[in-house]
Amino acid sequence: MSTAPLPTARLRALLDGMRGRRIVVIGDAMLDVYLRGDVDRISPEAPVPVVRVRDRKYALGGAANVGQNVVASGAHGALVAVVGDDASGARLSTMWAEQGGDGRGMLRVTRPTTTKTRLVARSQQVVRFDEEDDADLDEADRARLCDAIDAAIADCDAMVLEDYNKGVLTAGVIAHAMSRAAARGVPVVVDPKFRNFFAYRGATIFKPNRRELESALGAAVHLEDAGALPATLQRLGAGHLLLTLGERGMALVGADGEVHQIQSAAREVYDVVGAGDTVTAYLATSLAAGATALEAAIVANLAAGVEVGKLGAATVSPDEILAAAAQARVDRDAP
8 A cells, every 4th residue: 555644743753753862783884985087088008998086085884874874863873893904994983983973883803894986987987896805704703793782782772783795794693683682672673685684583674675685585576466575574574574666665564464655755866875774774763763664664765765866875864854755745735
């Protein structure tokens, strides 16, 4: 069924309720680097464009981007992740601290910080360089990570598991985090990848995109089949499945089997990088503020609609969400 927008008063109440809530984000933190420049010739050394770099920008990515969106909502963000003992790790840690985030759970390990460098010319991405080690953390580092999870979750209002398959969220770490959240009755939002896809039983909201879900199931997901998503939810063992569908919005299904279609709130799509992280952050902060899963999905959808209108991984504020909701009402009521 198609989902109606939230009343303005309820939306304001949820956004106000996010302030001061404590959200712990566990997973793969990354540093995004953007090199922007101009192309006016082909290299004499090889048939490739020569890009003269004019600008260099750094941004928080992955779990760190989820965390900065948590902070942008007015909540307190605690990040449990790993960085390397390198320049990128130092920069990521400094940028997180500058956001006002809690970095006590950021651990230094003997591997490079996951860094993604994008070369952009004339508003087009030319190439991306990934520097990373995605092997599972060793036993000693996993033990340190579990200790950091215990400390962070002791006073949190919601937990996020943000998995980019970079070796942080191993099966054992996932089980440890899920058990601690269950013991405290803390809502859990999961953004999965293909490794350990079915290891998150008990999650409050499990949020894959369609490609990730189909990859994990090994089969296409037919949304027209009324039983497809409820059957998948039962297999996952989560409270709710929120399937993100790009320009088609989202589909949310709960234990009652009813599928709620949430239409995309985007008015203009400029860059989809980071949109999923924004959705994850606002799902968690909304649940911490007392939202139902459906209300949380509606708020997160509004936030995603704002984020895709910005360049790169960006944050979204409560005021921008309120403005997007107001514009959506104008668009809906227009003749």
